[in-house]
Amino acid sequence: MARISEVTDTQLLDGLTDVFRTHGYEGASLTRISEATGLKRASLYHRFPGGKAEMAEAVLKQADEWLMTHALGPLQGPGEPHSRVRVMSKALSKFYGAGHRSCLLDAFSLGGEDTALREHVRASMMAWIAALAEVIREVGIPAREARRRAQDAIARIQGTLVLSRAIGDASPFQRTLRELPDELLGARDRDDS
Amino acid sequence: MARISEVTDTQLLDGLTDVFRTHGYEGASLTRISEATGLKRASLYHRFPGGKAEMAEAVLKQADEWLMTHALGPLQGPGEPHSRVRVMSKALSKFYGAGHRSCLLDAFSLGGEDTALREHVRASMMAWIAALAEVIREVGIPAREARRRAQDAIARIQGTLVLSRAIGDASPFQRTLRELPDELLGARDRDDS
């Protein structure tokens, strides 16, 4: 080992995450990233030899892990289903800054090219759906319906994040989180597709 | 008068819209715009002296008008409410390329600055909610509930657009449009917020 880094990995990834989620991939310039992390551009290339693409991958990977640990993990643990969903809601609220922050999957899916990042986004989104559907199925709801509810819930989360960001008011997102337990696990069912 | 333009206003705005909605404001470079519209960068400044900002404003204005004419206008016209909503769904499907295109309000609301464009986005989004709530109220649903349903519907549209884009499959968006009439006008009501 040698000199202790003046910028910790946590600070670095947090700054990166913040820039990418607010500006998207193309809008996240190295200058902005440098200002947000406190590391000069050249130093960033020491930490991420793969450059901007590697930074984005690292950010997405960490977000995946955070979501799995704090939101989807507790969802499959013990305890009453409704309260488990409430734990997830709390985690999501923190993750999205109570509705004031954007979703990386939204920000990264803008821009036309077929990059490895796009494939990562796709995989993360599908994993999220699958994990959510699994716990819904677990409380006795048929697989088809479970998958449909999982998709709807995620769409509603993404949608209210966009809506809240556009109008500058996070309350639609917060209402979504509040209603999430019933939307996922409630007895009510909708017309068939 | 003088020479008739070789690139019509329609072609120009269509190309601009396409670039902005796929890349967002920051990702929409003048080179990309130039390629998409067939006009050289310098020529774009002849049509839009205000530069990129004016282009974005024009695109958003045209989208507003299109939406009002083809989607929200018919919604307040005569005819059975359900079929009016179905007309709107058709229009939205066309507007969003059956779910393969992104929403400008999503693309433009990325990026941190407080620009005039952001204010325009906010106004457009709120006008959309208000117009939708109005027609729901018209069929006898209380104002509060109408507003809530309008918000939910738009969130679901935005959300499935993000979802469909992320996973590269437009079917979630298409299902949303199919279920829109019942979601907006159905008798079912949810738990209170």
Add this chain to the structure above:
DNA sequence: TGTGTGTTACCGAACGTTCGGTTATGCTGT
């Protein structure tokens, strides 16, 4: 009818700035 003048639409070339990325030179803690 033909010519000159003004206007409009477009483009090539360049502006200063910022982009993502690289190289060389240290300072730091062990």
Add this chain to the structure above:
DNA sequence: ACAGCATAACCGAACGTTCGGTAACACACA
């Protein structure tokens, strides 16, 4: 002494923007 890491300086390319110039057309006057 030395390995690890941050930094200043720099690179070619692309950024949004500006400017001068050139066609193509409309209209006034001869």
